[in-house]
Amino acid sequence: MIDAPSDGETRIVSHYPPTILELIHRIGKLPGIGEKTAERLTLHIIGASRAEVEQLAQALIAVKEKTRTCRQCFGLSDEPLCSICADPARDNGQICVVEQATDMVAIEKSGAFRGRYHILQGALAPMDGVGPENLRIAELRRRVDSGGIQEVILATSPTVAGDATAAYLARFLAGPSLKISRIACGVPMGGDLKFIDQATLKRALDGRHGI
Amino acid sequence: MIDAPSDGETRIVSHYPPTILELIHRIGKLPGIGEKTAERLTLHIIGASRAEVEQLAQALIAVKEKTRTCRQCFGLSDEPLCSICADPARDNGQICVVEQATDMVAIEKSGAFRGRYHILQGALAPMDGVGPENLRIAELRRRVDSGGIQEVILATSPTVAGDATAAYLARFLAGPSLKISRIACGVPMGGDLKFIDQATLKRALDGRHGI
Numbered sequence: 001m002i003d004a005p006s007d008g009e010t011r012i013v014s015h016y017p018p019t020i021l022e023l024i025h026r027i028g029k030l031p032g033i034g035e036k037t038a039e040r041l042t043l044h045i046i047g048a049s050r051a052e053v054e055q056l057a058q059a060l061i062a063v064k065e066k067t068r069t070c071r072q073c074f075g076l077s078d079e080p081l082c083s084i085c086a087d088p089a090r091d092n093g094q095i096c097v098v099e100q101a102t103d104m105v106a107i108e109k110s111g112a113f114r115g116r117y118h119i120l121q122g123a124l125a126p127m128d129g130v131g132p133e134n135l136r137i138a139e140l141r142r143r144v145d146s147g148g149i150q151e152v153i154l155a156t157s158p159t160v161a162g163d164a165t166a167a168y169l170a171r172f173l174a175g176p177s178l179k180i181s182r183i184a185c186g187v188p189m190g191g192d193l194k195f196i197d198q199a200t201l202k203r204a205l206d207g208r209h210g211i
Numbered sequence: 212m213i214d215a216p217s218d219g220e221t222r223i224v225s226h227y228p229p230t231i232l233e234l235i236h237r238i239g240k241l242p243g244i245g246e247k248t249a250e251r252l253t254l255h256i257i258g259a260s261r262a263e264v265e266q267l268a269q270a271l272i273a274v275k276e277k278t279r280t281c282r283q284c285f286g287l288s289d290e291p292l293c294s295i296c297a298d299p300a301r302d303n304g305q306i307c308v309v310e311q312a313t314d315m316v317a318i319e320k321s322g323a324f325r326g327r328y329h330i331l332q333g334a335l336a337p338m339d340g341v342g343p344e345n346l347r348i349a350e351l352r353r354r355v356d357s358g359g360i361q362e363v364i365l366a367t368s369p370t371v372a373g374d375a376t377a378a379y380l381a382r383f384l385a386g387p388s389l390k391i392s393r394i395a396c397g398v399p400m401g402g403d404l405k406f407i408d409q410a411t412l413k414r415a416l417d418g419r420h421g422i
Contacts, residue, residue, distance in 0.1 A: 015295075015315075015316045015319035015320065016287065016316065017277075017278070017287060017288050017289040017290070017293065017294065018289060019270075019273045019274050019277045019278060019289045020274060020278060020287060020289070022270045022273065022274075023270040023271065023273070023274045025270075026266060026267045026270040027267070027270075029263075030252055030255060031251070031252070031255050032248065032251065032252075033252075037243070040242070040243065041241055041242070041243075041244075042274065043313060044241060044242050045271060045274055045275070046274060046275075046278050046287065048275075050275050052240075053271050053272065053274075053275045054272065054275075055237060056237045056238070056240075056271060057268040057269075057271045057272050058268075059230075059233045059234040059236075059237040059238075060234060060256060060264050060267060060268045060271075061264065061265065061268050062230045062233065062234070063230050063231060063233075063234045063253065063256055063257060063264075064256070064257075064259075064261050064264045064265075066228075066230045067228070067230060067231060067257050076227065076228060076231060076257065077228050078228040078229060078230045078231070079228070082228065083228065084226075102254060104226070105226045105227065108226035109226065
C-alpha cells in the first residue's frame with residue numbers, strides 16, 4: 001500500500017521500492033550529500049556492474065576493518081607503523097606536530113617537509129574537557145626524550161585552541177638543545193588583501209620580516 | 212616506499228595507506244563525485260561507526276541483488292510486480308508510456324497521474340542500432356491488446372529520439388477505440404520567456420490553445 005504523501009520528503013522518495021529507498025537514505029546520510037545526489041548515485045549503482053558495486057562495498061568494510069593509528073605518530077595507517085614512520089629516507093631530526101591526520105596529509109601534499117610527524121588527535125579545549133592527558137602529548141614527550149630530535153615544529157591550526165595547544169607544548173617540551181618553532185601565520189598566497197580578515201592581517205604584520 | 216610525486220594526482224593521494232586510497236578511488240568513480248569529495252567522504256567513513264558503514268555496504272549489495280524490473284511495466288521493483296502495478300486503487304484504463312524508470316518517478320512526484328505505467332527502457336535510435344525490437348514495445352502492444360485500456364499517454368522525452376518513438380508508437384498502437392495522446396511541450400512553469408530556447412518557444416506557440 002502506498003500512503004498518501006504527507007509531506008515533501010515522503011512525496012520525493014515514496015515511489016521507489018524499499019531496497020532502493022534504503023540505499024538513497026543511507027547515501028543521503030553522508031555529509032554534503034543531499035537527497036537529490038543520493039537519488040542520482042543510487043540510480044547509478046542500480047545501473048553499475050555487480051563487480052563494481054561489490055568492490056565499493058568491500059572497500060567500505062575494509063577501511064573500517066584495517067584502518068588503525070600508527071603506533072609511533074598516531075596518524076592513519078593500515079600497518080602497525082605508517083609508511084612515513086617506516087620510511088628510512090625521512091629526516092629523524094624534525095617532528096612536525098599536527099592536530100589531525102588530515103593536517104598531516106595536507107602538509108605532505110605541499111611537499112615542503114621531509115621529517116617525521118606526530119598527530120595529537122585534537123587540540124586543547126578545557127571548556128569541552130579536553131586536557132593534555134586526552135591528547136597524544138605524553139607520547140610526543142617520550143619521542144622527544146628518546147633523543148635525536150633537533151626541532152619540533154608546532155603546526156597546530158591558527159585557532160584559539162590550536163594556538164593554546166602550541167603555547168602549552170612550547171613550554172612543556174622546552175629543553176636546552178631543542179629548537180621549538182611555530183608555522184607562520186599570515187596572508188595566504190594569492191590572497192587579496194582587501195578580502196583578508198583583520199585577525200590574519202594583524203598576524204601578518206606582527207610576523208613581518210626584513211627582505 | 213613512497214615514490215617521488217610524478218604528477219598532480221599522485222601527489223594528492225599518495226599520503227594515505229592503501230585501503231584508504233582504494234576507498235577514495237572507488238568513491239571517486241561515482242558520477243559527479245570528484246577526488247576532493249571522495250577524500251572527504253572517505254575520512255567521514257573512517258570516523259563513522261562500524262554499524263553505519265556496514266549498513267551502507269549492505270544497502271549497496273542489496274540494491275544489486277534485489278532490484279529487478281517489474282514483469283508488467285518494466286519499472287524498477289524488488290518484487291515480481293512493482294507497487295504501482297500491484298496497487299488496486301490505480302486506474303487501469305490509462306497507460307503512461309515513458310522511456311526510463313526515472314521518468315516514471317518524476318511523473319509520480321508530480322502527483323498528476325493515477326493510472327498505470329509502461330517503461331520502454333529507451334527510445335528509438337536507428338543510428339545506434341536501437342529499433343522497436345530492442346524496446347518493450349511488443350509488451351506494450353500485448354497490454355493494449357488485452358483490453359480495458361482507454362488511453363495511452365506518450366510521455367517520452369521531447370527530444371528527436373523521444374518524438375520519433377512517440378510518433379512510431381502512435382502509428383503502431385492506433386486502433387478504433389483507443390485514444391493516444393502526447394504530453395504537452397512548451398514553456399516550463401516559472402520560465403522567463405527571454406531565456407527559453409527557440410525550439411521550445413516554437414512548440415509552445417504551435418501548441419497554443421483557446422482560453
